[in-house]
Amino acid sequence: MFRSLRNAIYSVYCIRDQFPKYMSELLSEEEALGALFAVRFRYVIGFALIASAIANISNIETIWGYLVNFIGITVYFINTFIHLHILKQKNNKWKSRYDYISLLIDNLLITITILNWYWIKGNGNPNFLVKTPLLIYYLLPLSLCLFQYRFSLVVFSFVCFLLSYYSFIAAALHDPDAVVSLDWTSYVLGDEIILLDALVSKPVIYLILVFAISYGIFRSLRMLLKFAASETQKTTLSRYFSPDLVSEIVSDPEVIGRGKRQQVTVLFSDIRGFTQFSELLDPEELSIFLTEFRRRMVRVIFQNKGSLDKFIGDAVMVTFGTPLPSEVPGEDTKNAVNAAKAMLDELRLWNEERKAQGQVEIKIGIGIHSGEVFCGSIGSEERMEYTVIGDTVNTASRIESACKQIGSPLLISEVVWNEIGCPEAWKKYEDVLLPGREQKIHLYAYQNL
Helix, strand or coil, X not given: CHHHHXXXXXXXXXXXXXXXXXXXXXXXXXXXXXXXXXXXXXHHHHHHHHHHHHHCHHHCCCHHHHHHHHHHHHHHHHHHHHHHHHHHCCXXXXXXXXXXXXXXXXXXXXXXXXXXXXXXXXXXXXXXXXXXXXXXXXXXHHHHHHHCCCHHHHHHHHHHHHHHHHHHHHHHHHCCCCCECCCHHHHHHCCCECHHHHHHHHHHHHHHHHHHHHHHHHHHHHHHHHHHHHHHHHHHHCCCCCHHHHHHHHHCHHHHCCCEEEEEEEEEEEECCHHHHHHCCCHHHHHHHHHHHXXXXXXXXXXXXXXXEEEECCEEEEEECCCCCCCCCCHXXXXXXXXXXXXXXXXXXXXXXXXXXXXXXXXXXXXEEEEEEEEEEEEXXXXXXXXXXXXXXXXXXXXXXXXXXXXXXXXXXXXXXXXCCCCCCEEEEEEECXXXXXXXXXXXXXXXX
């Protein structure tokens, strides 16, 4: 039990160790903003303290009482001003340190105020120190810790309270005039104290608040950590999957971790004559060209619910039906064919822009095949990659290569043609022998280009 409690406390107070460097820097910036807000909020507390002091002037009968009260408030405002001045300075080593100094000063001022009222109205009964309602003021420094994500400030404020409170109890017990009783009425309405209640009740309540605030900070940090991890995951996944698929994958991350066999449609695309074309460009121009080409192609692929498997130089490998196949039979294959047509339309628009700028025209070939594959995360512990493997992938790649032989920018297998409803706008090429394969297959070339 104690080990579980210790581990729980350790996980709460050491959650910062799980933050990557960039998040730690962002958190530090938020802490600085929180510290500034907390110091400004101290002015609100200060004016409330002035109002409280004025309301209790009639109870002060000595000059000493006036001086202690209003000197204490003056010190409080001076401390606040100094703290704000330090926080506004850049790269000041006292920024984080002065948080503790300020908390210590606040707790000392509360302690001095309680002692002052004891001397004014305590009538020599030390039990006043333990029973005074002014003890609630120790919650004010603790409340300021809420504006920052620092457990250490909460703990430090709690320790300051304990030192002051138990010093009051020690002083009360040391005084011969202190009266210890077990009578609750005398404890509440009289001058006596119930020692066990005094030793436990207020510290335990304060401790519960400390745990509540600490856990609130922990929940905020953990939520921030999860949110950052989710956003990082979404950013990474959005490079390979369409926005709709990203949302589904994030809600069930195991969907890309589990390897399985399933029906998938694979699309390969390649730039014609890219080797000769690239020789005319310097590396920077080639990089700009490929970036623009990929941006345009990926945009229309995602619009048709495709998943980017990988770029292979100038080639693009896309899958439809991964990681989650469509519930409608043939829809993934139709999306693949629609994506191929959209890629050609996008390329046509880009070529018009290139011609207007005096640049050469770009041509591509696209091959599509559908069949069973194994899909899942493949690789080593150092680098995992979600991909698909199988004969369907190899066949799709060979079909794309056959575009040169047949002279068509878009070829599909007979399996794909059947799945999209056997449309008439395709020309059939029978018994085509693909490179690296022994069996001949029927291919279909799109005619409306």
